[in-house]
Amino acid sequence: MNTFPEGDFYTNHFEKGAEENTMILNMGPQHPSTHGVLRVILELDGEYIVRAEPILGYLHRMHEKMAEVKTWVQFIPNMGRVDYLHPLAWNHAYVGAVEKLAEIEVPERAEFIRVITSELNRISSHLLWWGAYLLDLGAFTPIMYAFDDREMLMDMMQKPTGSRLTYSSFRIGGVVHDLDDDFITRCKAFVLHLRSRLPMYKDLVTDNIILRKRIEDVGYMDKDMCNRYGATGPLVRGAGVDHDTRTAEPYSVYDRFDWKVPVYHEADAMARYMVRMDEIEESLNIVEQALEMIPDGDYLIKKSPKPTWKAPAGEAYFSAEGARGKIGVHIVSDGSKIPYRIKLRAPGFSNLSLFAECAKGTMLADAVAILGSVDMVIPEIDR
Numbered sequence: 001m002n003t004f005p006e007g008d009f010y011t012n013h014f015e016k017g018a019e020e021n022t023m024i025l026n027m028g029p030q031h032p033s034t035h036g037v038l039r040v041i042l043e044l045d046g047e048y049i050v051r052a053e054p055i056l057g058y059l060h061r062m063h064e065k066m067a068e069v070k071t072w073v074q075f076i077p078n079m080g081r082v083d084y085l086h087p088l089a090w091n092h093a094y095v096g097a098v099e100k101l102a103e104i105e106v107p108e109r110a111e112f113i114r115v116i117t118s119e120l121n122r123i124s125s126h127l128l129w130w131g132a133y134l135l136d137l138g139a140f141t142p143i144m145y146a147f148d149d150r151e152m153l154m155d156m157m158q159k160p161t162g163s164r165l166t167y168s169s170f171r172i173g174g175v176v177h178d179l180d181d182d183f184i185t186r187c188k189a190f191v192l193h194l195r196s197r198l199p200m201y202k203d204l205v206t207d208n209i210i211l212r213k214r215i216e217d218v219g220y221m222d223k224d225m226c227n228r229y230g231a232t233g234p235l236v237r238g239a240g241v242d243h244d245t246r247t248a249e250p251y252s253v254y255d256r257f258d259w260k261v262p263v264y265h266e267a268d269a270m271a272r273y274m275v276r277m278d279e280i281e282e283s284l285n286i287v288e289q290a291l292e293m294i295p296d297g298d299y300l301i302k303k304s305p306k307p308t309w310k311a312p313a314g315e316a317y318f319s320a321e322g323a324r325g326k327i328g329v330h331i332v333s334d335g336s337k338i339p340y341r342i343k344l345r346a347p348g349f350s351n352l353s354l355f356a357e358c359a360k361g362t363m364l365a366d367a368v369a370i371l372g373s374v375d376m377v378i379p380e381i382d383r
Contacts (some may be wrong), residue, residue, distance in 0.1 A: 188291060218362070
């Protein structure tokens with residue numbers, strides 16, 4: 001007789017390895033703190049986590065397979081839907097790979113526009129993470145401030161990108177729209193506005209003893225653990241590793257700006273929090289410098305590839321730094337107008353893989369704090 005409760009394969013399989021006097025708990029797939037349909041099976045001994053196993057696949061949309069039936073140009077909108085919070089980083093990685101394969105030289109002005117919009121998009125992503133993370137931990141007020149600032153960004157970004165969320169404005173050989181004087185004026189005003197808000201964010205939240213007691217010394221992910229799972233982004237920088245794709249593998253015009261890679265050595269949830277808050281300031285610095293240095297000229301090559309364009313045969317790889325870590329796009333072409341194969345490297349997949357090991361021995365209440373500090377976007381993880 002089956003002594004296990006009726007359930008799906010994963011739960012029954014997990015229970016077979018459970019110890020006596022432990023409890024199996026499903027966290028998700030509708031748990032509000034997972035921000036998407038992520039399911040985590042937990043084995044608990046009282047309030048302590050003995051084992052944890054993330055279950056993926058609820059949002060799998062087969063982006064890589066879809067690339068095999070779309071042209072090189074038609075696939076661009078898919079990049080706006082892999083990570084809907086920082087889609088322009090995915091835009092950059094994909095068009096960068098195609099441009100590398102086809103040896104297309106992008107106009108300098110277009111590269112500046114890419115950097116400006118990508119960094120504004122990074123700030124938007126971090127603001128949403130900040131507000132939602134604190135909401136998950138029980139603080140309601142900060143998300144109102146975060147969305148107030150983010151709304152200004154989305155209104156501003158709508159003009160050069162034509163969208164408010166799932167941006168797909170990069171093109172093979174440049175960008176779809178130029179930046180006009182109105183955008184530049186509003187962008188400079190936003191930089192000053194957000195800089196004036198960050199001290200309030202620090203006083204309201206970052207220096208708040210309640211938050212610090214909640215996430216300090218919680219979710220320890222050291223350098224060794226990050227390396228073993230291939231974690232990147234704020235996770236590895238929060239573990240003391242000075243690695244950012246924008247500096248480690250320089251691309252576009254990032255090497256022309258004066259900015260720092262935020263690094264903290266505590267390797268806990270608070271360190272990852274501080275990395276993202278510092279990154280907001282650094283993104284503001286990059287945007288401000290780029291606005292002052294942006295050259296005149298074309299924003300798109302004269303003969304931008306059309307939907308029937310055929311890429312040369314071969315393969316190429318391009319990486320970019322997203323809000324969650326290193327994005328990689330590997331493309332293979334057989335010389336036709338349709339990609340032979342595209343492989344997407346999503347940072348969230350590697351980052352989430354740490355959770356099973358990191359959560360062992362922690363309290364159930366800390367699971368939300370740990371998952372939130374990873375900053376997951378489930379559509380990116382499932383792809």
